[in-house]
Amino acid sequence: MLDKHSLPQFSAGCDVRIPSPDAKAEDCVSRWSRTKLGKPAAIIVPSNEEDIVATIKYAAANGLKVIPVDGAHGTFVPIDEYCIYLPLSAFDRVDLNEEAGSVTFGGGVITRDVIRTLSGKGFYTCVPNSSAVGMAGFCLGGGSSPFNGLVGLAIDNILRIRIITANGEKSVLSPSSSGEDARLFNVLCGAGFGFGVITSITLRAWRIRDLHMDEDKMWTRKLLFPPTAIQAAATLFSKLQHPEPRLLVTLIFVRAPPTAPRPGAPMVMLSIGFLGSAADGGKAAAASFDESVTSQTMVAESGTAALSSINDVSAPFDRHGDYKEQYSAWCSSLSVETIVAAFNRWVRFGEETPEAKMTSFLVLAAKGTKGMLENxxxxxxxxxxxxxxxxxxxxxxxxxxxxxxxxxxxxWAAETLAIVNAPQHDGLAAENGFTDGDWVTAYAANLSKGIDLTTTWPAFKIDEIEKLKGLWDPIGVFWNPVVDGV
Structure with missing residues (x-):
């Protein structure tokens, strides 16, 4: 147990807490998941960058790791008695530069704050599908968003990153950085865990009016199928699985809530969003109006929604506590049979595991690739x-x-990925001029316990991560999945 008196002198606004010997981990740290969650040596909430520098130097001198925190959704990051938990809640500013078309947010900002600030002024930027996720962690993991088809990933639109590295130095990195700074910037864009403390990031931002949506609202459509209609839902998703850049199609398998007429019953929800006019959206999603489909639904309705509410559907999944992990794969296509098999395996898992039945879910999201390929x-x-x-x-x-x-x-999660990954050896990488490993199917934002990292990065990228970690953090002040394991 640390002695609070041995810690360095922090600013008056810095909050320092040493967990008591009898405290439970969940009483000390609130995290989205309790997986890999132990009691940290200390919790330090810095009020400025000098507090961060002092924490890094103290950790380095005492054989501890520093774990920076924004949204507390990193289920794969271990928290234990050998780490200092560093919530960046004081770094919470969101500044929109309308003239430059950019937004700068602090290292502790969560998605909700960015959406509210930008949408209130008629702008949007790359955001994850949960408003409770930290923006910095989202970017470091790659930054997949509903806008992939239009503007690419978040990492394609990073203009600046301000970081404090393991030696206590403060740097501002950008796409125009050179030398070792350029290598550090590049690794932060998609494999950024464990290279320092991010105090701010600047992303491009765009005007909502340029999407040419009716009254600046996204056209939406929702279809709710009973489990007996999984074949129809899978067929519809299959028809929409290669959408144009403005079309978003999501198929979700969830259980009916306790308040429903049949609590715990499997539900199949297909959600459609279109970043354009309702007329164009109706054309892009014409298959969803077919009577052979709608006749098998419990709900089939269209409407509009402001971009400020784009993540409302995922809000029930943001609750902290319990045990959760995220397993992901990127696929070129899914057959109807594959979707049905994944659904049936999810249903069986729930029936066999009552401790996970009401809460475990599966998402299949189809997005345009134009923006990702162009960037x-x-x-x-x-x-x-x-x-x-x-x-x-x-x-x-x-x-x-x-x-x-x-x-x-x-x-269950591993078997599900095995089901959907079956069609991946399809030459798609070569078709698009890529040669660096079509075996890669996962990405860094969704690491999980024991994951084979060669499914997340090609081998030569893993080697580069290890080399850069040795260069920028040789004594391991920060946790890194490649060097420290998952």
Whole structure:
């Protein structure tokens, strides 16, 4: 146990907490998931950059790791008695530069703050599909967003990163950085965990009015299918799985809530969004109006929604606590049979594992690839190039309430990825001019316990991550998945 009196002198606004010997981990740290969550040696909430520098130097001198925190959604980052937990909640500014078309946010800003600030002024930027996720962590993991088809990934639109590295130095990095700074900037874009403390990031931002949506609102359509109509839902998703850049199609498998007429019943929800006019959206999603489809739904409705509410559907999944992990794969296509098989496996998992039945879910999201392909930078950044041409993002989220259900939960997620990954050896990487590993199917934002990192980065990228870690953090002040394991 640390002695609070041995810590360096921090600013008056810095909050320092040393967990008591009898405190439980969840009483000390609130995190989206309790997986890999122990009690940290200390919790230090810095109020300025000098507090961060002092924390880094103290950790380096005492054999501790510093774990920077924004949204607390990093289920794969271990928290234990050998780390200092560093919430960046004081770094919460969001500044929009309308003239430059950019937004700068602090290292502790969560997505909700960026959406509210920008949408209130008629702008948008790359954001994740959860408003509770930290923006810095989102960018470091690659930054896949609903706007992939239009503008590419978040890492394609980073203008500046302000970082404090393991030696306590403050740097501002950008796409025009040179030498070792350029290598550091590139690794932060897609494999950025464990190279320093990010105090701010600047992203491009765009005017909502330029999307030419009716009344600046996204056209939406929702179809809710009973489990007996999974074939119809899968067929419709299959028809829409290669959307144009403005069309977003998401198929979600969830259980009916306790308040529903049949609590716990499997539900299949297909959600469509179109970043343009309702007329164009109706044409792009014409298959969803076919009577052979709508006759099998419980709900089939169209409407509009402001971009400020783009993540409202995922809000129930933002709750902290329990045990959760995220398993992901990027696929070029999914057959109807594959989708049905994944659904049936999810249903069976719930029936066999009551501790995870009501909460575990599966998402199949189809997005345009035009923006990702146009913004490829010849592999300089660390989002695998071969994924840029794949339309479908699959995310299996096992969510269990008691620790003993971990084995069954992880087995379901692994089997689900095996089901959807079957068609991946399709030459798609070569078709798009990519040669750096079409075996890569995952990405850094969704690491999970024990993941084979060669499914996340090609081998030569893993070697580069290890070399850069040795250069910028030789004594391991920060946790890194490649060097420290997952």
């Amino acid at each position: 490829d930078t010849e592999g300089r950044r660390f989002f695998p190039r071969s994924l840029r041409g794949r339309h479908i993002f699959v995310q299996a989220v096992p969510w269990w309430t008691v620790e003993t259900a971990e084995e069954q939960a992880r087995a």
